[in-house]
Amino acid sequence: MKLRADSNGHSYLLEIDAVEGGKSVAYTLKSLETEHPADELGGSASVVEAMPGVFSVLLDHESFLVRLSPGLDDTLDVSLGPRRFSISLGDLRDHAPRKRAASEAGPQELRAQMPGKVVKILVAAGERVVLGQGVIIVEAMKMQNEMKSPKDGVVSHIGTSEGATVAAGATLLVIE
């Protein structure tokens, strides 16, 4: 079986095949990026779900304890020893590489990264701002965070007000 697998902005082809006996599978992982071909990995693997969301994976002898939790969009957050990263699995025919980061061109939404309270809005709608300029202060857990403009532009929309409680992901400002 072939799957498209993405992690950290890299795309791979993951191929999994049954092995006689059923205790393990054979797998190969190849980069889908022609410009940066990763070394091909392959071998035999065994996977058991020890607890919900907790998987013991043996790649040949190497032991990995993988914890999966739901991430943003279609991704899964992975916790593996001291490492944290995101992955997603999908149909192989999704050829386009995933967007690495939002493009700097066009309108950009500044979103709340976590639930909190809007302490102060430092700009007005229509105001011109520069990259890195503080535009809004949000507070959570006794800490204030001054969020910066992601680009040079104009504040085209303010989606919240001072004193408001915002949910994670809520649009605070749009900068065009």
Next chain:
Amino acid sequence: MKLRADSNGHSYLLEIDAVEGGKSVAYTLKSLETEHPADELGGSASVVEAMPGVFSVLLDHESFLVRLSPGLDDTLDVSLGPRRFSISLGDLRDHAPRKRAASEAGPQELRAQMPGKVVKILVAAGERVVLGQGVIIVEAMKMQNEMKSPKDGVVSHIGTSEGATVAAGATLLVIE
């Protein structure tokens, strides 16, 4: 709302009513046993399920951390600090007190208390046995357990064989 509640062979009437504001309920607990009337308990309670199966219960100020797991039949196993006990909830109209223990009259099934291997059967079908006589040896976790006859009687049926692996609850012998 009225419920019938059983624990450790005792039956109670549990009554739960909503309280203004919805953060707690009023409850009363009365014994259903006229011969042994327990003190009536009552007051206000708050219950939150902190994790699946783990409940923080406040009876007025007193704090209880209750863990519930599925028990035998319709019961729930309760773990509360160092205490372990079983409870069940049901319809108030189940008036009959729960059976305390199997009666000594009539045929009795000797069941495996846990999964294990039958090491030796010490009696033959039709053999007469006395209360407390060893009848079968079952092994698990490197330990052998000689199971005893629960009564004087005759071995009417042997439901397993030496060397067999038995599941928890499997009938090993019947003694009439």
Next chain:
Amino acid sequence: MFRKVLIANRGEIAVRIVRALRELNIRSVAVFSDADRAALHVQMADEAVHIGAAPSRESYLAIDRILGAARCAGAEAIHPGYGFLSENAAFARACLDSGIKFIGPHWSSIEQMGSKTAARRVAIDAGAPIVPGTEQGIRDFDEARRIAAAIGYPVLLKAAAGGGGKGMRAVHAESELESAMRGASGEAEQAFGSGEVYLEKLVQRPRHIEVQVLGDEHGHLIHLGERECSIQRRHQKVVEESPSPLVAEHPEIRERIGEAALKIARKASYANAGTLEFLATDSGDFYFLEMNTRLQVEHPVTELVTGVDLVRWQIRIAAGERLTMRQEDVEWRGSAIECRLYAEDPFNNFFPSPGRIHHYVEPAGPGIRMDSGVYPGWTIPLEYDPLLAKLSVWASSRPEAIDRMRRAIYECQITGAITNLSLFARLLDDPAFQSGRLHTGFLDSFMPEFLAKRDEASPEAVTAAFLAAASREDLTPPEEGSGSGNRASAWQLAGRRGMMR
């Protein structure tokens, strides 16, 4: 001894105090706000009383509500933990007036030592070293030159009227003094309307070293050695250890700094647990900064190296018991380190990251102590500080303690909220940290290096994650020629049953 004690706090420290009370066979009473009904300290205490709304000022900081809860539950004493009301002299006094024992020093000690200037005067009276300098403005260059020569270069010129770095100049030699004075004075004039400046010894790359003291209410006072808390960010401690690597190198410092701490504490007639903070230099000089008249967050490292249970003693002392240890009975063994696990993202300017904790695994085994206020499934409230748990280790030497902490960090799993675990993993690997050359600016100078290199997972680790995800995804086979959206079950084809047995 008390029969029932109320804990006027929340989180890991409330849990710590519940544990101490249970070991003393004393009933514990937790208090909780609207945001904390499901919190761990409520679950673990014997009793719990609701005291108000989520904002601290309406619950954990509301003196009347806490005293009301104590009266209502019949508590004979209150342990304030740290933070909240723990250094509030008015609260300690209100407890006294209500006939409830405050587990801590007398309110007058809190009042006296809670003021930095009053505490500084106590230290001076006690003959303990403070950062040398003038507290009044300097009249002219001649006076400045005389004073600077007396305290020794480098010195710091500071605006008498202000703060925040304005009107401040470091001066490393007399030749720089005159021009620095002009600059500082001019800047101060502009910023604060007064050009007055004063002189202080410049402590370069200082270490933050503090001394734990413990005294009973019968006048017996001892110290339990030092903790080094130089790894901090914005004056927030992040990693603490005992012994200080500096003291490990120069053991005589412990006696000197301990004696200085005792002098100050004695002068303040201090009872119960308290901490005296010092700035120290690598050459072994130290200067009193301030006193914390309460239990410290980082008390476990002292408990681990001395074997003294500070919270147990706090309670016993408050109950009037005598401290049975003499100074010469205190022995230090091995090395202890504490990492504070915060729900904050070190890759995003340490912004708090509350959320619902999904996976939660505490490290265990030899030499590990976990003091936690959280559990899996719990949603971290927005209203309080982001300290989730304290992970402490003990080992027979500092290098072994570092090895053990790295192992513990490897085992520790918290998902659902972003934590600073990744920072510790890298910090413990840092050769400068390992060498013990610490100072209060250490973490700030480490951060660029940390941020520049975000750990990449190995290709094998990523593959393992892919295989784990594929084993549970309910992928349906793609239909011939159809678009995306239909997917194949890797595991159906690969024999899921066999793999999952």
Next chain:
Amino acid sequence: MFRKVLIANRGEIAVRIVRALRELNIRSVAVFSDADRAALHVQMADEAVHIGAAPSRESYLAIDRILGAARCAGAEAIHPGYGFLSENAAFARACLDSGIKFIGPHWSSIEQMGSKTAARRVAIDAGAPIVPGTEQGIRDFDEARRIAAAIGYPVLLKAAAGGGGKGMRAVHAESELESAMRGASGEAEQAFGSGEVYLEKLVQRPRHIEVQVLGDEHGHLIHLGERECSIQRRHQKVVEESPSPLVAEHPEIRERIGEAALKIARKASYANAGTLEFLATDSGDFYFLEMNTRLQVEHPVTELVTGVDLVRWQIRIAAGERLTMRQEDVEWRGSAIECRLYAEDPFNNFFPSPGRIHHYVEPAGPGIRMDSGVYPGWTIPLEYDPLLAKLSVWASSRPEAIDRMRRAIYECQITGAITNLSLFARLLDDPAFQSGRLHTGFLDSFMPEFLAKRDEASPEAVTAAFLAAASREDLTPPEEGSGSGNRASAWQLAGRRGMMR
């Protein structure tokens, strides 16, 4: 130092060794049988190799398979843990022959000290006390009287040919000797076909006290004091502690018993970690019983009081390092207790109770050490011993350690399998246990009292459980006049949403 070490074991001890290896920056290789693919030690190790079917003789006892796994993974050394192959001289020798370092004593020490009679001869040669008596049969009453007088009453008459209590008589005074000899001899004749009896000193209500020794491969050997393991059932230890309450009362015993242990270990040219078991009396006499040439289950209590990491040292010693501690460097601090958590039902003759672990909460906080081989959701295999975890505590005194252990037992939650936690809860409350008057028959004499009084939950606790259950039961309202089976939702009517917020 090794780069990779294989652990020829499973369960908590395999996890313990993984942790030590990780702290030493050595890669760990677990091995597993068919029954253990999902076991914790497989999850925690860096590598894991399947070695065979569930029965131990086809996996954990299969020397060739374990050596094969070590070769295949490229491991340079093997740690055998305890049990399984840990005292198998042939295995240790096969490791040597395969060029793989066995982390333990030389195979010849295992062979010599593994035989009780050979070990007894070593002890005699070393001048260490063994239970005094004759090993040959007694010819006549006169000889018996002479020997009994020499070793002192009470004495034990034992059948030379048998065991199991047959032909055994305790004799408390010379006046009883002649009749006892006739009785014992007659019974022995009947039971074993030989009336020959011999005499041994009767150790009454003996304590089981053992001494931990640690030696390097360069001839340097020290002892780390004693552990008291008198709380046992069928020679299976259940609770262990250090110091022994007897030694705490008579501190000079430690030096004497430690010196006796060292004499024996030196005579056997012993290297690595080992334990010498003694029977001891309340008057401070002790007699060598046997030696365990491996790490003990109960090693954590020694680690907690001495601060010495035994597993770390085992590995370092096997790598050829010198033991840097001298005997006079060893210091004992405070008191440690270990409870072995078994999946067995103390109310049902300790019958094993495997099952799927549902809830699993490890105690934490100050002074707690948990060494576990299990996790929630794991199904305990049938094939191996029922030890789930070891809960150890340290505190500054034995009473405080008992208080702490009670607190820890209160926090510890294991559901889905029946465990012996309830036994510990009651044992720790027992005044005789608290007084430290222990002997190997203690638990047997405690059991009737334990079984007679099954703890009843308080009415409040039962009510709390009812309310918890009612809050989640999906009870549908009973239909008017219908039979049972339809039930009402308590929470719907009582405002579930409000209560569950």
